Amino acid sequence: MAESVCSGMSNKVAKLSFWGVRGSTPTVDRATWRYGGNTPCLELVAPDGTQFILDCGTGLRVLGKRWAEIHGTNSIEAHIFVTHYHWDHIQGIPFFSPLYAGQNRFHFYSFRSEFLGRDSLKQVFEAQMAHPYFPVDLSAMSAARQFSEVTDRDQFEINGTRITARMLNHPQGCFGFRFETSAGTIVYATDNEPGVPKLDQSLRELAADADIFINDAQYTPEQLTTTRKGWGHSSWLAGVKVAQEAGVRNLVLFHHDPDSSDKIVDGVLHDARQKFENVWAASEGMVMSLGEERVEVIMPTTRGGLRQEGHFRARVTGYTEEGRAFQEETVLRDLTLQGALIYLNHSPRLQSELQVTMESPGDEGQNHNHLRFRGYVVRLEPGPEKDQTAVGIVFTE
Numbered sequence: 001m002a003e004s005v006c007s008g009m010s011n012k013v014a015k016l017s018f019w020g021v022r023g024s025t026p027t028v029d030r031a032t033w034r035y036g037g038n039t040p041c042l043e044l045v046a047p048d049g050t051q052f053i054l055d056c057g058t059g060l061r062v063l064g065k066r067w068a069e070i071h072g073t074n075s076i077e078a079h080i081f082v083t084h085y086h087w088d089h090i091q092g093i094p095f096f097s098p099l100y101a102g103q104n105r106f107h108f109y110s111f112r113s114e115f116l117g118r119d120s121l122k123q124v125f126e127a128q129m130a131h132p133y134f135p136v137d138l139s140a141m142s143a144a145r146q147f148s149e150v151t152d153r154d155q156f157e158i159n160g161t162r163i164t165a166r167m168l169n170h171p172q173g174c175f176g177f178r179f180e181t182s183a184g185t186i187v188y189a190t191d192n193e194p195g196v197p198k199l200d201q202s203l204r205e206l207a208a209d210a211d212i213f214i215n216d217a218q219y220t221p222e223q224l225t226t227t228r229k230g231w232g233h234s235s236w237l238a239g240v241k242v243a244q245e246a247g248v249r250n251l252v253l254f255h256h257d258p259d260s261s262d263k264i265v266d267g268v269l270h271d272a273r274q275k276f277e278n279v280w281a282a283s284e285g286m287v288m289s290l291g292e293e294r295v296e297v298i299m300p301t302t303r304g305g306l307r308q309e310g311h312f313r314a315r316v317t318g319y320t321e322e323g324r325a326f327q328e329e330t331v332l333r334d335l336t337l338q339g340a341l342i343y344l345n346h347s348p349r350l351q352s353e354l355q356v357t358m359e360s361p362g363d364e365g366q367n368h369n370h371l372r373f374r375g376y377v378v379r380l381e382p383g384p385e386k387d388q389t390a391v392g393i394v395f396t397e
Ligand SMILES: [Zn+2]
Pocket: 023, 024, 086, 088, 089, 191, 255
């Protein structure tokens, strides 16, 4: 169960923010909006304020934008851990705006690839920005950059946070990283396929007693034993097994398949929760605060919908945190709407604007509330009756 943490302990808290959670390639498909389409990028702020970035997928661009808003022209220093060189983990680098500001300083950590040799990550930078792949020359990246090579089982300390690296089972290699902060331990192990006993044991050691264990959950348990065997990824079930064996407190399912819609990820999370209580599906914008061995999770507000205040009577059924079923009468105070289907005698123009006013039944004694929306026509089809048009609308404001 999620244990809540009270405010007022900010100096003892490690804060983990998810800027990209999608595996393999970014998705812009509407059906993936809720969990998010950016590829891996996590931000970890240690209790002393030291900034860590885990992986440089497309989520890194969004983090860079956020930092530019917060820091302005003040200097930024961060330690950036790159697990491996597959596209989805490096794609954000050329689009990370703080790299183009001379006052900033970045320390990069990664391994020597057998395909690239010495200064592997430096070579990745040069290759990514070489002509004709990118319009801006590497010399425009004016931030100070320092590259450190990490090898399997290395342990070192950065401003009081102890870091351990372990090689995982993934084509061309991938590192898992353990961060032991004064507020608790976070283990980041994406892109890993179980099944090699020695590496499975190494992962259990890396994850031992972690407060937060982020694990690859790209495929279903069925895919992992059949069509996706040998592709270098894991399943929620394999992650649950490691979490149980390693005594992990919170498991985060990560690196969602680009073909997994939000509904599919919901199903994966549901299945995982039958076997392990404290499991979360990584979601873009999710923030986990870790302090005094407790974890507080904040989910992002829904994107893409339009929030409107209203007053609708409703019956709600669900499950409590303890797993008991409940049913209760209540009132919906606001609604988030994405769109609607309406039948009209008129035929509006495709991609034109429509104004829609709805009446919501008010509480006793209150006047009826009106909900006003502006929408765009996205679909036109013949309606159920002659001379009628079925109009699909997306609400915009
Ligand atoms: Zn990946």
